[in-house]
Amino acid sequence: MTVLLSALTVHGPAGVMVEPIDAEIAPGATLALIGESGSGKTLTAKSIVGLLPRGFRATGQVSVARQDLPVTRAGDDAAWRRARGSSVSLLLQDPFTSLTPVHRCGDQIAWTVEVAAGRRLPKGARRAAVEERLAEVNLPARVADAFPHELSGGMRQRVAIAAALASDPQLLIADEPTTALDASNQAEILDLLRRIQLERRLSVILISHDLGVVRGRTDQVLVMRDGKVVERGATAAVLAAPEHPYTRALIEADPVVAARTGARIAEESADGSAEAEPLLVCEGVTKAFGARTVLDSVDLSIAPGAIVGIVGESGSGKSTLARCIAGLEREGDGRIVLGGSPLAPGRASRTPDQVQIVFQDPYSSLNPMMSIGAILAEALGVAGRAASEVPAMLEMVGLPAEFARKRPAELSGGERQRVAIARALAPQPRLLICDESVSALDVSVQADILALLARLRDELGIAILFISHDLAVVRMIADTVTVMWDGRVVESGPCHEVLEHPTHEYTRLLVAAAMRENAVPADGKD
Amino acid sequence: MSDIRVIGVAAVRRRRRRLPIGVAVAMGVLALAVLAAAFGKAIFPDAMHQDILASTLPPGSPGHPLGTDELGRDVLQMAIAGTASALVGPVIVAIGSMLLGVVMGTLAGYEKGWLDTLISRWTDLLLAVPVLLAAIVVSGVMGGGYWVTVALLIVLFSPSDIRIVRAGVLEQSARPYIEAAQMLSLSRWRVMFRHILPNVTSLVVTNMMLNVAFALVAFSSLSFLGVGVAPGTADWGRQLTDGRAIMFQNPAAVFVPALLIVVVAVCVNLVGDWIGQRLSQVGEEVR
Structure with missing residues (x-):
């Protein structure tokens, strides 16, 4: 029941999109396809299930258990569906949209x-x-x-x-099956998939940009870049001794690898301690939406020039806390003090030089109808700065000056997030909040953005509140970390201490997830 | 995921630039109509001149290629001279109701609260009023006339604009880029009209073009019913009414204005759709 791909090639309107791929997947074995957006891994998967977008076509051969599957959708639709319908299944990334809501x-x-x-x-x-x-x-x-x-x-x-x-x-293709899930759910789902796969002797193609997902759960790996396979081999061997420079770069950029080796992007600042007058103090911040309490008396303190991480899963209240500090949400109770003076709830009495946010999704946080130059000029303008500073702002975030003429749609995700950072810094705020600002980016881009944030902190002395669901990412950049769970702070302290000696049960779970250890038994709890 | 984004950008753009043949033809027709509206009356100052001796000539008569109507007026000249009255009113109505819709719809969608309730109930009320019936009643009470009809139709056409703008603004104001604008403490007017409005332009323009077509039909209907333009004015709806009596002697007297109304309305729709599509592609991802 071996699955064979031979010379599987995807052609697009502008020529070959994915160069010929050969692979063999034994029953019960998993082949991992690793690569960043645009590497061709999803196109490859779609060519196997026959869901290529219009204008694309596949050539080559796919055979499951010595039976050839047609790779091009020609002629009789029903026959085509019968041929692959029951032998190949596709599991998609987003469980929020892949099921029919009605x-x-x-x-x-x-x-x-x-x-x-x-x-x-x-x-x-x-x-x-x-x-x-x-x-x-x-x-x-x-x-x-x-x-x-x-x-x-x-x-x-x-x-x-x-x-x-x-x-x-006989073949299951899982396309980023856990990317949309919380850290604690990811491990459970992956372990579940692995267990079922072994029981059923199912061949699996697992597509991911996350090396942590691949590690320990797959047998073979293909590393893809720009439609080409740049490296292949047994997963353990490739991850331990990558040969291609791209694979090496991917592994180095991976927060999980960094978490294991202790590598950091930002220097841990020693002076973020108690002697300095804190820049921001939250005391007993409480917020309820209707009957549901999302923030339950949260305390938080940020020293000037410190990078403070907040970790927690969706619904833990970390974003709501950030939005209260930014004034986008009104806290029900408690005090938020910035630089000694209390901030009133809501945006009305706030000024842009206090707090700024970099949002998660760089695709929707920039106005699609405005040029980059206009976006930055507006942000400079509210602080009384001249539009002539736009090139300098672009340079500060590592973008060329000619980007000022472009519109957001012409930029990649990482470039957009750089623009969003420049916009947030233009009014010279004292605190920058990054709300999952790197979660939507590829690992190597993510590392670049983290390095940019660390550099800006060093150059401008700005304090950063860095929010993420992934402890592995937070520990690369933050000096101290605060763990939130169910609207409360359950643990807080210097990054290395929390990682090495987690005291709360939930923190232990997060640490395990950050290391991608298979610590969670698949017991059906959710 | 977004793996498909890398396809030949140039190829996609080129395909979008090409003008569909139907839209090109519609644009040509509208260009002719605009020329006729601008210069029709100057070219044929005597279009409404009555000549009882030449009454009800069939098409192909010497000097009257499409014949004449009951009062001996040349059908072709009247149709050309009537373009101005047929186009100007609907365009003003569409623009006026668009402006009303943009202001009220944006306020309702962005400010929400009591202002939204007030504006939304007002649109509900207007939507319950039958356009033609209201126009007939108002003309009857106020003595009618072209500009009274224009003003009335602006108000009666505005609910669709208000609702469409409001829905678009509601959708946009939940996007993170609006929160980013709020973080800059920009004034609400700047957020509404500089940030949100450009993102609903395609909706607004498409609906405006649709309204031109609807208003054209509404105007013609009113003239046909005798409450729009004054008798003796060159106007397609009027011409249609007058020509009805001699439909069998000179069919052109009915079919020419009827055809013009339909053709121009369809062309406006085609061009409006295309413009709306083009506008919505500005700032869109290349996928």
């Missing part, structure tokens, strides 16, 4: 079961099949009656896995 989870699994069976099942048999599939992914039978929005991200991705496996495929 149908119950059980129905979505049942569709695949029925398509694979080639007939409609009687009600009882259908229900039994769905419950059996749910049990395989450690979900209780009641999930069958739930709609996707009633489930957490981790549970949704389990439903998606159950639906993908319901046709009993």
Whole structure:
């Protein structure tokens, strides 16, 4: 039941997009495709399942268990679907959008079961099949009656896995299956996939930009760049002794590797201690949305020129805290003091030279209709600075001056985030908040942006509040780290101390996730 | 993921630049209509001149290629001279209701609260009023006339603009770039009109062009019903009414203005769609 790819090539409107790939995946084995956005890894996956976008086509051969699958969608559509329908399944990145919101989870699994069976099942048999599939992914039978929005991200991705496996495929392609999940869920889902794979002797192609996901869970790895395979081999061997410079750079940029070796991007500043008058103090900050308390009496202190990390999963309140400090949300209770003077809730009485934010998504945080120059000139203008400083601002964040004429759509994600940083710094704020500012970026770009932030801190002496769900990223740059869970601060202290001696149970989980250790047993809790 | 973003950017752009043939034809037709609106009356000052001796000539008569109507007026000359009245009103109505819609819709969508409630209920009220019926009533009470109709239609056409702008503004104001603008403590007017408005322009312009077409039909209907322009004015709707009586003696007297109304309305729609599409591609990702 070996899966064979031979000379699989993807052609786009402008020529060859992915150069010929050959690979062999034994039953129960996992092939990892590693690369950054634009490397061709997703196109490769789509060519195998036949979902290439219009204008693209594939050549070469894909065979599953000695049966050739047609790689081009020609002629009879139904025959084409039958040929691959039950032998290959695709698991997508985002469990929030890959399930249909208007149908119950059980129905979505049942569709695949029925398509694979080639007939409609009687009600009882259908229900039994769905419950059996749910049990395989450690979900209780009641999930069958739930709609996707009633489930957490981790549970949704389990439903998606159950639906993908319901046709009993021989090959499962998982495209960034855990990228959209919280750190604590990631490990569970990956371990679950690994367990099912071994039980079913399923061949898996795992696509990821995250070396940590690949480590210890895959057998073979293909490193891709610009549509070419630059390195291949056994996963452990490639990660231990990369030969290609690109692979080496990827491994060096990886926060998980850094977490294991203790490498940092920013110097740990020693003077961020108690003697200095703190720049920002939060005391008992509390916030509720309706009946739900999202911030429960949070205390936080930031020294001038310090980089303070906040870690926590979605819903932990870390972003709400940042938004209260920025004035975008009004805290219900508590005090926020900047440089000795209290900040009133809300934006109305705030000035731009106090706090600025760099948001997570560089694709939507810049006005698409304004040029980069106009965006920066406006930000300079509110601080009474002249538009002639735009080239200097661009230079400060490492961009050429001619970018001023471009629009956001012409820039890459990393370049946009640099513009967003320049905009935030233009009014010369005293505190810069980075709210998941590198989470949407590729690892090597992420490392560049972290280095930029560290340099700006050193040059400008600005304090930075760095928020992330990934402790591995935070520890590369922050001096101190605060761990939030369920709206409360559960742990706080210098980075190395928290990492080496976590006292709270949740922190231990985060540390394990940061090291990508398989510490979490797949016990079905969510 | 975004792996597909790398496809030949140049090739995609070139494809977008090419003008679809239908849109090109529609633009040509509209250009002709604009010329006729600008110079029609100057070229044919006597278009409305009555000549009982030449009453109801069929198409192809000497000196009257499309024949004449009951009062001996040349159908072709009247149609050309009537373009101004047919185009100017609808364009003013569309622009006026667009301006009203932009201001009220942006305020409602961005400020929310009681202002939004007030404006939204006002649009609900206006939407419940049948356009033609209201125009007939107002003309009846106020004595009618072209400019009264224009003013009335501006108000009656504004709800669609207000709603569309409001929806677009609501959608945009949740985006992070608006929060970034708020972080700069920009004035609300600057956020509304410098940041949000350019991002809803494509919606606004497309809807404005649609309104031109709708208003053209509405004006013609009103003239047809006799409450729009004064009798004796060159106007397609009026011409349609007058020509109806002699439909079988000179079909051109009915079909020429009817056809012009339909063709111009369709062309405005085609061009409007295309402009809206082009505008929405500005600042868009190249995918």
